[in-house]
Amino acid sequence: MNEIFKSIEKIAIKISNALKYTELGYTDHKNQTGDVQLKLDVLSDKIIEEEFKKIDSIKAIISEEKDDIQDINLDGKYIVAYDPLDGSSLVDVNFAVGSIFGIYEHELKPKNLVASAYAIYGPRLELVICIDKPQLYRFAENKEFKFIKDLKLAEKGKLNSTGASQWGWSQKHREFVKKLFDEKYRLRYSGAMVADLHQILLKGGGIFSYPATTDAPKAKLRVVFEVLPFAYIYEKAGGKTTDGNSNSLFEIEIKEVHQTTPCFFGSSYEIETLKKIYKD
Incomplete structure (x- = not known):
């Protein structure tokens, strides 16, 4: 599991950099749900796929940008489902966007979801990683993610x-x-x-x-x-x-x-x- 989280850190840095400099615009393709794919959607999906293919414990990956489950290593333990770039249509107006990851053990069932993570690309690059509790990390000047705090919801919000x-x-x-x-x-x-x-x-x-x-x-x-x-x-x-x-x-x-x-x-x-x- 730690290897997957380290890979997500690398992914977040690469996508963050891509958002700064990659050409905006649409491709000629649609994803499975009929949305026309942005160039950044496709690039983000490619970045994630390339990183996850290096991990032996990942059995398969599922992306919003792909029609079906993609096998990686049949002897692997985890299925990672992800949205490569949530909110990608807002990049052209410079809003914060993100990547979402769900880690399932063995089978794609709700009860088999054993960890989650997401990256948010805003004024600062941040990661939230959750196994037993959600923890906030922020990308620091030393080019590493620094733990900031545990996240907890109050009984009532605003x-x-x-x-x-x-x-x-x-x-x-x-x-x-x-x-x-x-x-x-x-x-x-x-x-x-x-x-x-x-x-x-x-x-x-x-x-x-x-x-x-x-x-x-x-x-x-x-x-x-x-x-x-x-x-x-x-x-x-x-x-x-x-x-x-x-x-x-x-x-x-x-x-x-x-x-x-x-x-x-x-x-x-x-x-x-x-x-x-x-x-x-």
Whole structure:
């Protein structure tokens, strides 16, 4: 496992450098979910694949930018699922973006997710690595990642990060968001999942929402390499997760690699409030 994390450190540095200097723009290709691939998406995916191919313990990799599982070493122990560059469409306006990694042991099942990590490329390069608890690392002047602190969510937060098409929200979700604003929550939403979830973690609480909508009843965030890795981090930080009805996002049954789901991550108060409104 340590070898995988060291590889993720190398990946983060390489992608961070690529973001600074690589040409922006689109390719002529679409990924499995129909999004036209940015040149940076493809480059980031290539960087990650090349690093993970060097590790004997990795059995297979799964990328948002690839259609299927790619075998690496059949004798390996881990399957690594990743989003190479979350929020890549925001690079041209210089917003913070990131890479997400979920590490599964032997099989692609929620209960087999044993570690998660993500890199955030902002004014500073940071990594959050989580096995038993999420830990924040920052890239320092000596060209190494320095441990900063453990991350913990409070029982109740102040931030509301709500995504998806507002015109397609259900009445229950509208009611929930109104309640948050009535309780003086601050709106914080950039459109990059990593950046928004990172902010809530570092500020100590709040909620990130990506609900079902009329145009996307199964929402748009991918279970295997976006939703579950962050669910792991948030629950290890003392928070809660749900799809709006479940007690945890880990109740999801994985049926396909690019499966999507509505998802909510946050402090206990916000998640329990959402579940009550959705149930009522």
